[in-house]
Amino acid sequence: MAFPVDLRRCQALGLAGTAFLALGGETAGALPVADLVSPESGRAALGLVGVYFGVVLLIAAWALLGRVIRGPEPPTPRALLLVLAVWAAPLLLAPPLFSRDVYSYLAQGAMVDAHIDVYAHGPAQLGGPLADEVAPVWRDTAAPYGPVFLGVASALSGLTRGELPAGLIGMRLVALVGVALMAAALPRLARQCGADPAAALWLGALNPLVLLHLVAGAHNDAMMLGLLGVGLLAARGRLHLLGVVLVTLAALVKAPAALGLLAVIALRRHVGLARAVATTTVAAVLTTVGVTLLAGTGYGWVAALKTPISPHNWSPTSVLGRITGRLLDGFGSGFAPLAIPVWHAAGLLATMLAVLFIWLKLRPGPIYALGLSLAVVAVLGPAIRPWYALWGLFLIAAAAPSASVRHRVAAATAVLALAVLPSGGPPDVPQVVLAVSGGVLAVVVLWQAHQAAQTPVLGRTA
Numbered sequence: 001m002a003f004p005v006d007l008r009r010c011q012a013l014g015l016a017g018t019a020f021l022a023l024g025g026e027t028a029g030a031l032p033v034a035d036l037v038s039p040e041s042g043r044a045a046l047g048l049v050g051v052y053f054g055v056v057l058l059i060a061a062w063a064l065l066g067r068v069i070r071g072p073e074p075p076t077p078r079a080l081l082l083v084l085a086v087w088a089a090p091l092l093l094a095p096p097l098f099s100r101d102v103y104s105y106l107a108q109g110a111m112v113d114a115h116i117d118v119y120a121h122g123p124a125q126l127g128g129p130l131a132d133e134v135a136p137v138w139r140d141t142a143a144p145y146g147p148v149f150l151g152v153a154s155a156l157s158g159l160t161r162g163e164l165p166a167g168l169i170g171m172r173l174v175a176l177v178g179v180a181l182m183a184a185a186l187p188r189l190a191r192q193c194g195a196d197p198a199a200a201l202w203l204g205a206l207n208p209l210v211l212l213h214l215v216a217g218a219h220n221d222a223m224m225l226g227l228l229g230v231g232l233l234a235a236r237g238r239l240h241l242l243g244v245v246l247v248t249l250a251a252l253v254k255a256p257a258a259l260g261l262l263a264v265i266a267l268r269r270h271v272g273l274a275r276a277v278a279t280t281t282v283a284a285v286l287t288t289v290g291v292t293l294l295a296g297t298g299y300g301w302v303a304a305l306k307t308p309i310s311p312h313n314w315s316p317t318s319v320l321g322r323i324t325g326r327l328l329d330g331f332g333s334g335f336a337p338l339a340i341p342v343w344h345a346a347g348l349l350a351t352m353l354a355v356l357f358i359w360l361k362l363r364p365g366p367i368y369a370l371g372l373s374l375a376v377v378a379v380l381g382p383a384i385r386p387w388y389a390l391w392g393l394f395l396i397a398a399a400a401p402s403a404s405v406r407h408r409v410a411a412a413t414a415v416l417a418l419a420v421l422p423s424g425g426p427p428d429v430p431q432v433v434l435a436v437s438g439g440v441l442a443v444v445v446l447w448q449a450h451q452a453a454q455t456p457v458l459g460r461t462a
Contacts, residue, residue, distance in 0.1 A: 005064050005067055006068060007065070007068055007075050007079060007083065009064070010061050010062075010064050010065040010068060010083065011061075011082075011083045011086050011087070013057055013060060013064070014057070014058055014061030014062065014065070014083065014086070014087040015086050015087060015089075015090070016054075016057050016061075017054045017055065017056070017057030017058030017059075017060075017087075018054060018058060018087050018089070018091055018211060019054065019090045020051070020053050020054030020057065021050075021051055021054035021055065021090070021091065021094065021097065021212075021216065021422075022054075022090040022091055022093075023047075023050055024046075024047040024048065024049070024051035024052075024054060024422065024438075025047065025051060025094045025095045025097045025216070026094075026095060027041075027044050027046065027047030028044055028047030028050070028051050028421075028422045028423060029047075029094070029095040029096060029097045029422045029423065030095065030096040030097060030098070030099060030100045030102075030103075030422070030423055030424040031095050031096075032095075032103075032133055033132055033133055035095075047422075048421075048422065048431060048434045048435060049434050049435075049437055049438035049441065050438065051097070051422040051435075051438065052418070052434075052435045052436075052437075052438030052439045052442070053438040053439070053441050053442045053445075054438075054442075055417060055418060055438075055442075056418075056438070056439045056442035056443060056446075057442050057445075057446070058087070058208050058211065058212075058417075059208050059414050059417055060442070060446055061087075062202075062206060062208055063410075063414070065202060065206065066202055066410065069196075069198050069199055069202050070199075070403075074196075074198050075198060076198070077197050077198055080198060080201045080202065080205075080206060081201070081205075083206060084183060084201075084205055084206050087206070087211055088176070088179075088211060088215050091211065091215045091216045092172065092176075092215075093169070094216060096168065096216070096217060096218060097212065097216040097217055097422045097424075098212055098213055098216065098217045098386075098421070098422055098424055099213070099217045099219070099385075099420070099424040100133070100134065100135045100424045101217070101218075101219060102171050102172075102217065102218040102219075103130070103135075104123060104134050104135070104138050104143075105149075105153050105171055105218075105220060106130060106133075106153065106167045106168070106171065107123035107126055107130045107131050107133070107134050108123065108143045108145070108150060108153055109150065109152075109153025109154045109155075109156055109157035109167075110126055110154075110162055111125065111126050111143075112150050112151070112154035112157070112295075112296075112297060113154045113157040113158055114126065117298070117300065118142060118143040118150060118297065118300075119142050119143060119297070119298065119300025119301060119303065120142060120300065121142065122138065122139050122140040122141045122142060123138070124139040124140050129164070130162060130164070133164070135424070142300075143301075144254075144255075144301070145220065145253065145254060146252035146253055146254065146255065146301050147252055147291050147292045147294075147295035147297045148223075148249050148252040148253050148291055148295070149220050149223060149224075149252070149253040149254070150295060151291075151294065151295035151297070152174060152223070153171075154295075156170045156171065156174070171218045172215070172218045174218070174220075174222075174223060175214050175215060175218040175219065175220070175222040175223065176215065176222075177222075177223070177226065178221075178222030178223040178224070178225060178226035178227075179205070179210060179214050179215060179222050179226065180226070181226030181227065181230050182204065182205055182210075182222070182225050182226050182229050182394060183201065183205040184229075184230070185226070185229030185230050185232070185233050185398075186200045186201050186204045186205055186229065186394075186397060186398050187200060189232065189233060189367060189395075189399070190397075190398045190399070192233075192236055192367075193365055193367050193368065193398055193399035195398060195399055195400060195401075199397075199400075199403070199406060200397045200398045200400075201397075202397075203393070203396075203397035203400070203406050203409065203410060203413075204394045204396075204397030204398060207393065207413055208414070208417040209386060209389060209390055209393070209413055209416060209417055210222075212386075212417060213385075213387035213390070214387065214390070217387065219387050220254065221254065221387050221388075221390060221391070223253050224250045224251075224253040224254045224256075224257050225250070225257075225390060225391070225394050226250075227246050227247070227249050227253065227257070228246075228247060228250040228257045228260050229394065229395075229398075230246055231247035231248075231249070231250060231264070232247065232260060232263060232264070232267075232367060232370075232395075234246060235247070235263070235264045235267050235268070236267050240264075240267075240268055240279070241279070241283050243264055243267075244261070244264055244279075244280050244283040244284055244287070245283060245287045247260040247263075247264055247284075248261070248283070248284045248287040248288060249287065249291065252287075252288065252291055252292075252301075256374055256377050256378075256391055259355070259370060259373050259374060259377070260370060261284055262359065262366075262369075262370065262373070263366040263367060263369065263370040264280050265277055265280050266359075266366035266369070267366050268280070313384065315347075315379075315382055315383055315384035316347070316379065316380065317343040317344050317346065317347035317380065317381075317382060318340060318343070318344070318382060318383070320343045321339045321340030321341075321342070321344065322339070322340065324339040324340075324342075324343065325337070325339035325340060344382040347380040347382060348380075348381075348382075350380050351376055351377055351380045351381065354373075354380070355373045355376060355377075358372050358373055358376070359373070364399075364401070365399055367395050367398055367399040368396065368399035368400070370395050371392045371393070371394070371395030371396035371397075371398070371399060372392060372396070373392070374391040374392040374395065375389070375392025375393070375396065376392075377391065377392075378391050378392060385420075386416040386417070386419050386420055389412070389413070393409055393413070396409055418435075418439065421435065
């Protein structure tokens with residue numbers, strides 16, 4: 001007897017996973033300072049095991065759902081959207097998970113509301129309880145975000161009056177709107193690119209990284225990707241200028257989305273390259289000027305793109321820089337401090353060359369080219385986080401030319417989903433052991449379920 005897999009079982013298994021995530025996050029998540037539980041306590045340990053138990057269940061449910069989609073009766077996009085809603089439900093009121101960035105967002109919104117230049121000062125300038133919630137490494141760091149996101153954060157600060165619980169819920173709702181836009185755009189983009197809409201939704205919206213980091217973590221990448229997706233959708237049709245505006249708004253949330261303007265131009269090649277470039281550039285510039293004036297934040301976000309990164313970042317160029325620096329230091333060279341900046345510059349150069357190669361040499365479809373380009377930016381940039389993988393993955397899901405591409409991307413997703421502690425802090429050995437224990441426990445439970453499904457029931461034949 002085969003292991004029974006259908007949409008309802010996948011939905012129930014994923015729901016169990018996110019429920020364990022939410023429960024475990026109550027003691028092991030990125031909690032407010034007043035609610036932090038000592039990592040050495042039994043409650044925190046149990047919560048950490050519970051979170052990784054839930055993560056593995058969620059990954060398993062997602063993988064099994066992929067089998068259902070490839071089956072003889074694949075679910076409709078509407079049915080998959082229901083699954084996404086069910087899986088996300090337990091995370092809506094859960095504490096922030098896997099990062100403390102949402103506290104930085106709230107503090108930066110309060111700074112804009114208080115007319116403090118977020119591009120010149122870090123949240124420490126704000127002071128007070130809200131600034132205390134920001135991770136120490138970022139308290140003196142200027143905001144790297146554009147005026148669209150800071151305008152939303154400022155409006156939210158005014159609505160919630162600095163109340164932390166209301167602010168956290170508000171930021172999660174903003175992220176949910178972004179995820180909803182992603183989910184709405186994916187099937188339509190997939191149809192236009194000749195891909196399977198159900199497979200696109202599975203990889204790009206029901207992906208564990210979306211639930212863990214965009215919903216549970218409330219990252220502003222959701223807002224960026226949502227605007228980018230609907231902007232590209234509009235640009236393919238008669239609403240070209242609206243598409244330019246929406247893609248520009250996405251770039252004014254986080255800068256990598258600016259590459260989307262290349263796709264917008266490529267989608268308008270039929271009117272002539274010069275005309276497409278001119279209309280896109282004018283519309284993007286006017287949108288940028290108008291939004292910046294409306295937000296009142298100024299153009300400091302351009303210089304803030306060089307905001308320093310965490311010294312322990314695990315991007316390839318940062319790792320190579322640290323290794324090179326140690327080697328040079330061991331030889332007594334005075335060039336050791338230059339190792340990381342040089343590797344970061346090399347990564348930027350490699351990114352530019354790779355993007356040019358994708359667009360000018362490979363020449364895939366515009367949506368797929370944009371997905372590959374954003375993936376390159378995430379991998380070769382000076383900083384990398386698991387949710388950065390969603391920049392390229394979202395569009396690769398919509399335009400992947402084959403199932404094998406989706407499978408390779410899905411395998412990378414499963415690994416990245418296990419890469420960050422629910423507190424958002426750096427791991428130590430005991431925490432890693434507890435996390436692995438939670439994962440192993442989930443695997444054992446899944447194996448037992450598999451064995452039970454293969455065991456004939458008394459009185460029935462297998």
